[in-house]
Amino acid sequence: MNILVCDDDKEILDAIKIYLDNEGYKVFKAANGLEALEIIGEKEIHLIIMDIMMPKMDGLRATMKIREDKNIPVIMLSAKSEDTDKIMGLNMGADDYITKPFNPLELIARVKSQLRRYTTLGSLETRSNVFKTGGLMLDDESKIVTVDGEAVKLTPVQYKILKLLTANAGRVYSIDEIYEKVWKEPAVSPENTVAVHIRKIREKIEINPKEPKYLKVVWGIGYKVEKL
Amino acid sequence: MNILVCDDDKEILDAIKIYLDNEGYKVFKAANGLEALEIIGEKEIHLIIMDIMMPKMDGLRATMKIREDKNIPVIMLSAKSEDTDKIMGLNMGADDYITKPFNPLELIARVKSQLRRYTTLGSLETRSNVFKTGGLMLDDESKIVTVDGEAVKLTPVQYKILKLLTANAGRVYSIDEIYEKVWKEPAVSPENTVAVHIRKIREKIEINPKEPKYLKVVWGIGYKVEKL
DNA sequence: ATAAATCTTAATATTTTCTTAATGTTAATA
């Protein structure tokens, strides 16, 4: 299991690494949020321990950024212990929270607790980022999409659109929003390539594209994948 | 989302139910571990909030039992706050831990944090913009409007008008005010498009549009959504 | 380099929504 520890305080970084090494985890270190994002892009990280206060990019922002397309558990570290900070951290997408100074045993316990959800009994197999709603499921690790267990083959753009909508099932995205998130550039009108892709996706994941069960349109607002 | 709350203290049970109800979760109650296991067998439960100290079967044993074949996130509740208990709870398979007495906001935050991986993560905008009054509820994220749990489909303009009035339930808005806020331009008379939209909204959210329960008119002044 | 797959564009169709305008109804008040 690979754990990324992100803190600008080198001493704490080293201390945590020692505790985790001792438990048999492979530990990567980052001094700030940007470094963390880089490492996450390169290595397969299973858990992140992240300080909130850091230069360059703080832990909360980094967590938000990570959560945009990865489902890696995050444990927040902070010197503050007030409720408001705790709540903010958890709402930003953190999975757990530890205040400094921390008890090494508690750190280990929380690490294990978070990793437990992603290991299957018996093996140390990592879990993949699976997004599902109803009979629709996409596995971000393998890029496999299934509908009621049946695999469907999506093209890259189709996959990105469906992932965005499924990862945030229930939320409505305007066409422009979709364009921006997927193409990473602002949409310029006239714009109907998204509509074309939506059609193609529907052809593949819906029984009847005209009466979509998953990929719905909200007139005048945009598209969403139904939260089922 | 269905949440099972398990505690032998009826007061705490009811208090938690109120907090969670208010956030739009469906709440099931159990007085001990055995009852909890029963309900889990019957209903689809997405999260469990469990007290550690209970008669019949305590929370730790129940959690272990649940973890034998289900992977439902568990948040532990306990009066004790010593580190050892905390660690034990987490090692037993709990995903999070709250000590009594607890801050309701923190409870909600931790619940959301655990459930996020079910609804699946994504953007930071997890704050659910939900406006409700009586049986009327609108969720700004999914653009879903429900009346007594029944979904109704509003058009964009209809939605905007109803959102304005519901978000400020009780306040009366003149027709011109509504026009300005929704169309973002001053109203020019003769103007009756707002009235037409009001009618359409009433058709959708009211049992009897002629005797509206939610969307009322205040003669000579304007419209409001009743604060219930 | 070529073929296959994928993406975008553009033209057109279809669906849904919005506004207008004509007319009806209600509530306050003199």
Add this chain to the structure above:
DNA sequence: TATTAACATTAAGAAAATATTAAGATTTAT
């Protein structure tokens, strides 16, 4: 109770948004 101003109702045409299709451009794989 007659008057009037404000709201209600309806239907139809205009406008806006999405859907669809096919062809051409681009990218990817072999």
